[in-house]
Amino acid sequence: MSELILEIKNLKKYFPVKGSKATFVKAVDGVSLNMAKGEVLGLVGESGCGKSTLVSTVLNLTHPTEGEVIFDGKNIYTLGKREMRETRKNIQIVFQDPFWSLNPRMLVKDIIGEPLSVQTKLNNVEILEKISELLEMVGLPKDGAYKYPHEFSGGQRQRIAIARALSLMPKLVVLDEPTSSIDVISQAQILSLLDDLKEKFNLTYIVISHDLSVVSYMSDKIAVMYLGKLVEYGKTDLIFNSPKHPYTEALFAAIPDINTDNIEDMKTLEGNIPSSINPPEGCRFHTRCQYVCDVCKLKEPELIKLNDGRLIACHRYKN
Numbered sequence: 001m002s003e004l005i006l007e008i009k010n011l012k013k014y015f016p017v018k019g020s021k022a023t024f025v026k027a028v029d030g031v032s033l034n035m036a037k038g039e040v041l042g043l044v045g046e047s048g049c050g051k052s053t054l055v056s057t058v059l060n061l062t063h064p065t066e067g068e069v070i071f072d073g074k075n076i077y078t079l080g081k082r083e084m085r086e087t088r089k090n091i092q093i094v095f096q097d098p099f100w101s102l103n104p105r106m107l108v109k110d111i112i113g114e115p116l117s118v119q120t121k122l123n124n125v126e127i128l129e130k131i132s133e134l135l136e137m138v139g140l141p142k143d144g145a146y147k148y149p150h151e152f153s154g155g156q157r158q159r160i161a162i163a164r165a166l167s168l169m170p171k172l173v174v175l176d177e178p179t180s181s182i183d184v185i186s187q188a189q190i191l192s193l194l195d196d197l198k199e200k201f202n203l204t205y206i207v208i209s210h211d212l213s214v215v216s217y218m219s220d221k222i223a224v225m226y227l228g229k230l231v232e233y234g235k236t237d238l239i240f241n242s243p244k245h246p247y248t249e250a251l252f253a254a255i256p257d258i259n260t261d262n263i264e265d266m267k268t269l270e271g272n273i274p275s276s277i278n279p280p281e282g283c284r285f286h287t288r289c290q291y292v293c294d295v296c297k298l299k300e301p302e303l304i305k306l307n308d309g310r311l312i313a314c315h316r317y318k319n
């Protein structure tokens, strides 16, 4: 058994609807999954499926309505301020758009060096040495330390963001649409860099992306979310080669067409995602599912394990 780094247990995050004490947006509604050290998990689903809320709840940026997150053996919601600060060193995030996530008025050395000066006892000389190492690690010249973010290309800015995120050598890195704002050639280079760094430092990644080719390239396992629920979860090759949940099937149906590998562009899914304030009774996907039958409208399917090891929530399958 590989060592677990992250255990998410029945996590729920409900947001109250303005002006009502009894109505909630159920952004995440009972998600459980585990991650082993060194694993890459891809989170997929349309906008509004709950993947961003799931990640911000796991990062403890927002408190859960219910459930637990055990990171590196500790329940993060019971940690004191000092312990949480320590834990934060080990969980970092790389945002979608490095143009907005990097302070344009700071030199690169200060952007990358900030976590080191706040969270470590290194002196200025040691911090500068570390910054040079980090720049080299992400394939940027050392003299880049004395430039501003706007003096770099989009791909180079994302390398700066990666250097900053890895400055404290975290155990878990969340990659939130890591390549969506950069050109195609830089995208391939950034993916390859992230892959190399993962191997070199045994990093664990959570990858959020609308681009299914990014998710399939990066991930060992895939979690498919729909309206706050996990609907299918398992090994990447298994799910990509033979998706079983009708929602996953519809998401992946367009992959061979290079122009439609973005979830939002797909035409295979009819209709809009329903509101998570008042999700459909029974299976939440039943309003859009081509296989819907009577039981789907009445009874919510449980997440069950199939013989091939994947988890699935659909009445078409029995374990």
Ligand code: SF4
Binding pocket: 245, 246, 247, 283, 284, 285, 286, 287, 289, 290, 291, 292, 293, 296, 301, 313, 314, 315, 316
């Ligand atoms: Fe479709 Fe029914 Fe399965 Fe839901 S439970 S995905 S509606 S077949």
